[in-house]
Amino acid sequence: MNIITLLTAFFVLSSCSSSPTSYQKSTNTDSINIAMLLSTEQEQKLITQGLKQHKNPNRKLNIKSYILDNNIDEIMKNVTSHDPNIILGPVFSKDTKQAASIAKDTPIISLSNDPNIAGGNVYAFGHRALEQTEAILGYLKTNDTKNFILLLPSNQKSKSLERLISNMLVKSNLALIKTEYYTLNQNNLDKTMRSILEIVDTLNDDPVNIAKPAIYISDEPENLSILFDAFRQYSLDYKAIICGENKIDIIYPNPIDLTFPGSVKPVPGFQNEHLTLKDRMYFDLGLLTGYAIGNESSDKKEFLNKINEPSGYVGIGGLIKFERQVAHRKYDIIQRKGFVYHTAHLQHNKLKTIPPQ
Numbered sequence: 001m002n003i004i005t006l007l008t009a010f011f012v013l014s015s016c017s018s019s020p021t022s023y024q025k026s027t028n029t030d031s032i033n034i035a036m037l038l039s040t041e042q043e044q045k046l047i048t049q050g051l052k053q054h055k056n057p058n059r060k061l062n063i064k065s066y067i068l069d070n071n072i073d074e075i076m077k078n079v080t081s082h083d084p085n086i087i088l089g090p091v092f093s094k095d096t097k098q099a100a101s102i103a104k105d106t107p108i109i110s111l112s113n114d115p116n117i118a119g120g121n122v123y124a125f126g127h128r129a130l131e132q133t134e135a136i137l138g139y140l141k142t143n144d145t146k147n148f149i150l151l152l153p154s155n156q157k158s159k160s161l162e163r164l165i166s167n168m169l170v171k172s173n174l175a176l177i178k179t180e181y182y183t184l185n186q187n188n189l190d191k192t193m194r195s196i197l198e199i200v201d202t203l204n205d206d207p208v209n210i211a212k213p214a215i216y217i218s219d220e221p222e223n224l225s226i227l228f229d230a231f232r233q234y235s236l237d238y239k240a241i242i243c244g245e246n247k248i249d250i251i252y253p254n255p256i257d258l259t260f261p262g263s264v265k266p267v268p269g270f271q272n273e274h275l276t277l278k279d280r281m282y283f284d285l286g287l288l289t290g291y292a293i294g295n296e297s298s299d300k301k302e303f304l305n306k307i308n309e310p311s312g313y314v315g316i317g318g319l320i321k322f323e324r325q326v327a328h329r330k331y332d333i334i335q336r337k338g339f340v341y342h343t344a345h346l347q348h349n350k351l352k353t354i355p356p357q
Helices: 003-010 041-051 072-081 093-102 131-142 156-171 186-205 221-233 277-293 300-307
Strands: 030-038 059-067 086-088 108-110 122-124 147-153 175-182 214-217 241-243 258-262 313-315 318-323 326-330 332-337 340-345
Touching: 030 041, 030 072, 041 059, 041 277, 059 072, 059 277, 072 093, 086 277, 093 108, 108 277, 122 326, 131 156, 131 214, 131 241, 131 258, 131 326, 131 332, 131 340, 147 156, 147 186, 156 175, 175 186, 186 221, 214 221, 277 300, 277 313, 277 318
Parallel strands: 030 059, 030 086, 086 108, 108 122, 147 175, 147 214, 214 241, 241 258
Antiparallel strands: 258 332, 313 318, 318 326, 332 340
């Protein structure tokens, strides 16, 4: 099946009902039991809405949702008593391993990004670590940006992140000009911004550089708004490219220009909500599951064959395919200018004219 045919079959409506039965071949309508093991109701809503995008008249989807707490063994007893054909979730590796040890023959598509859990019937669907960073660095390199400044909060996690990104820049033949660590103390932040401003002005004045330098940031949403105010105060949002992973796209009353991996595709049922790539991941899991279940009579092997299709599939959050049962993604790159979002780079150009239905 080519990917355009796959996508056309991908974004259509489905039905859900409730009465458990086992996965089996049948000439009549089949019932498929889906158990969702998740942390929040919002995650459940996103996956369910993704499932509803498929019109499968020969399928009755019996969806049972479970909010995980510390007693996963008790929850799994309840799950297995309803004979699930597919388990979606959990989010964490430890919970996934425990669920897999109990539901040994049931396909599990975990939201974990830990490749060590993948194998047997378990798939790791989470965003791979630093895959978004790889995407943003690759995009900027193709647009002649070669000079990077890392601006990270002063903590131990940032030290590890700096080493990883530094290695990525070296492998990509890009220059790490400086790493600055900051605290939210106003004096410290002002000192940091003045230091970066001096570097940025020097780089911009050098005729060798045909593109503005990039400032890569990574912090929690509640801290980013303070950082953005500082960028604006020192005009760094105009003199440099402020970039990072999708989590830098926060709701903020006076947004600055940002570049990050993301998507501008509308999400059915959530058109008026600000959704992150993580949110879209849950919706895409529903889309993938609904597609793999299909409309014709099928069995577990055929379901897994669709999951493993080498061409992958285009979801709301980007192009996704499994390699060794670990999800790999290619992201669109978004430029946010004020409140306006623009797709600067589309990973699947040949498919951009096929919108979700």
